[in-house]
Amino acid sequence: MxxxxxxxxxxxxxxxxxxxxxxxxxxxxxxxxxxxxxxxxxxxxxxxxxxxxxxxxxxxxxxxxxxxxxxxxxxxxxxxxxxxxxxxxxxxxxxxxxxxxxxxxxxxxxxxxxxxxxxxxxxxxxxxxxxxxxxxxxxxxxxxxxxxxxxxxxxxxxxxxxxxxxxxxxxxxxxxxxxSDSAWHQAAERVKAGDIGKPIHAECGYFRVGDWGERGMPIDDANARPGKDLLWDVFLGDRPKRPFDVSRFFRWRMYEDYSGGPVTDLYPHVLTPVVNVLGVGMPGVAVATGGKFRYQEREVPDTFNMILDYPEQLSIAVLGTQGNDYPPNEKRRDGLPTPVFRGWEGTVAIEGGELVILPNSGSKKSAKRVPIQHGSSQExxxxxxxxxxxxxxxxxxxxxLAYRVQTALQMAMLAFRNGRTARFDAANERIVL
Ligand SMILES: NC(=O)c1ccc[n+]([C@@H]2O[C@H](COP(=O)([O-])OP(=O)(O)OC[C@H]3O[C@@H](n4cnc5c(N)ncnc54)[C@H](O)[C@@H]3O)[C@@H](O)[C@H]2O)c1
Known part of the structure; x- marks a missing residue:
């Protein structure tokens, strides 16, 4: 080396x-x-x-x-x-x-x-x-x-x-x-080139039916106990020191100590491309709503809606529930509803395998369709x-990029749990409620 x-x-x-x-x-x-x-x-x-x-x-x-x-x-x-x-x-x-x-x-x-x-x-x-x-x-x-x-x-x-x-x-x-999907890099290029004018708003979402990601996690051994072959204290890490619980160990996504529900488990997938396309930094303000509206046997919410305002003078809305899965697959990319990016002069959206750039009414810009070069793949x-x-x-x-996304998600979760508006204090790099 x-x-x-x-x-x-x-x-x-x-x-x-x-x-x-x-x-x-x-x-x-x-x-x-x-x-x-x-x-x-x-x-x-x-x-x-x-x-x-x-x-x-x-x-x-x-x-x-x-x-x-x-x-x-x-x-x-x-x-x-x-x-x-x-x-x-x-x-x-x-x-x-x-x-x-x-x-x-x-x-x-x-x-x-x-x-x-x-x-x-x-x-x-x-x-x-x-x-x-x-x-x-x-x-x-x-x-x-x-x-x-x-x-x-x-x-x-x-x-x-x-x-x-x-x-x-x-x-x-x-x-x-x-x-790894070129759509999010191509869309960033179009936004940076000024195709939609100054960005002002974006919306994205995560919708699916089922609590299989939480209550459906496999319990390998219902009789498992802490000891030399199961390090419960190490699993807990900096979390509250609770007595061993087989469900907490194997189905940790159901519990607030270890998980946040959709906002932290699922929304990184939809917010990361949006933050990348818009090129924004830390949010200024976050508000959020939601709750356990369908699945009661868990601590974390199944429905979560968040709105972020940025110092760059734009808003991002992320909506979602685990209780409904519209839109159908053909209207999704990577299994997820596609985001919309709105600017002063136009909009970038995705239709099939193309980026669609539509001017606002009255704009002098013309519509464009740009083929997306490739989709995403784990490999x-x-x-x-x-x-x-x-x-x-x-x-x-x-x-x-992940730090900016995670800060936004954490602000939303803290806003939701405290029933407050979360703000980012950029001078001191901290979240304030
Ligand atoms: N990118 C994606 O699409 C995607 C998909 C699924 C899961 N994930 C993420 O992957 C992570 C794991 O999820 P999972 O579904 O595999 O959970 P899991 O419970 O199946 O696996 C986690 C493993 O970590 C072990 N573990 C716990 N604490 C440990 C520690 N301190 N040191 C070493 N091992 C420890 C557990 O025993 C378990 O085997 C989660 O954070 C989840 O958000 C990402």
Missing amino acids: LRVAPHCGETNTMTRRRFLSATGTVACLASTGRAGTSAALSTDVRGANDRIGVGLIGCGGRGNSLMASLLKLQQTGTPVEIVAVCDVYRPRLDKAAKQYNAKSYMRHQDLLVDKRVDAVCIATPDHHHAPQLLDAAEAGKDAYCEKPLSHWSQFDLTKRAVQAVRKRERIVQVGTQCM RYWTNFLECCRTRRRPWGHLE
């Missing part, structure tokens, strides 16, 4: 690109039609044939699905290897270690000192993402970190993780795989992450 000298200090010798990245502007500027490219950022450049060793943290449903994508890439010649796995539950850990022929650890700190691990894949419950990302960055590892970037109550921890990643110049891709998203680990370029679902 070729190690090049790190860039000079973050503050006084910041380049324009790095300044833009710190202020969150680069996502828009770096976007190109083909799902984005950007200049090399940092250290640890690797050759195209250097193998990247991946350590999986969290061997549950998502972790195994991501490893299946990695194995597919490996079979088609990508130099990547699953070298280590970690889980607090021994049966899942042993199964994964055997399946991937990987070294096993029950604590992520032990996996992080394994020198064969170049990058980690964090697929644990939400409340572990920020602390594990922070530890990974400090251990000098790159990271593919599942969405959401953190639990809704962990703003300070999220900020610390982001600071650690910046300081150690790590490559981080957050698990919003829809960012393409991982390929982008691995390439960025080699080249030190900014990946499509990069951390600065």
